[in-house]
Amino acid sequence: MDGITTPTAGLDLHPLNPHFGVEVRNLDLRDNPGEEMRAALRAAFRQHRLLLLRGQEITTEQQTRFAEIFGPVQLRERNRIRSAEATAQHVSNVRKDGVFGTGDLDFHSDQLFQKEPLSALILYAIAVPSNAGGDTRFSDSMTVLDRMPEALRNRIEGLHVRQDYTFRGALAKDWNVDDAAQQTALTAVHPMVWRAAPGDRGALWVNKLSSVEVVELPGEEGKALMAEVRQYLYDPAVIYDHVWKPGDLVLWDNRRLQHARTPYDESQPRTLRRSPIL
Secondary structure, three states: OOOOOOOOOOOEEEEOOOOOOEEEEOOOOOOOOOHHHHHHHHHHHHHHOEEEEOOOOOOHHHHHHHHOOOOOEOOOOOOOOOOOHHHOEEEEOOOOOOOOOOOOEEEEOOOOOOOOOOOEEEEEEEEOOOOOEOOEEEEEHHHHHHHOOHHHHHHHOOOEEEEEOOOOOOOHHHOOOOHHHHHHOOEEEEEOEEOOOOOOOOEEOOOOOOEEEEOOOOHHHHHHHHHHHHHHHHOHHHEEEEOOOOOOEEEEEOOOEEEEEOOEOOOOOOEEEEEEEO
């Protein structure tokens, strides 16, 4: 199907994956959208959980204005005065203030170590490698649960996972975290199957980066269960792979989708501007 007819009339939407994600065409974010368009964008985001807009030429201020359609934008650490620069980070391997700019990353949701993880995220491509790599992959953790064997799904309902800012999960060997950092790290316990409200479809909150333990299970048993569950995130049927071009902007639901980064040639500049939405 080339287009989508939804309650978001007035938007030109095109599907990216059978389960989630649409490209929004013919919308220039340099223009300040009116309330009717803002409502249509919020409805599209609720329904599809990922919006892609290509060919944008926007400033930090314009990106922040777009992000605020979907919720408050988190200020950068230590910024007390609100400004556009205080609401944007750069995922970059060339900027001095760049964060998480190198290497590949396995599927995860950001800031699960917080009591209230981010609701959504935006990445806007400023510079991307000229050769292959550095793509962002998205896995629909709600559909992952739907496709999981019923016995396994029933087993994980009601279990809780400790999430740790030191990234002491299954990839701990890659992070070289010292004991002092472990003692002071942010940590939170969340359901393995998260729901915004009782009766909602669940989303899978377990990953290789921050998931440390299943609270109700002995250590090795819990780790084995998390490893078994994570395997379903890699099913190609539930994944959308985004190959970046400069000017691409992607907004996604951080609580229902997990994202990952593929390896790339780190001699090539890669800079994405990030807006975290509370």
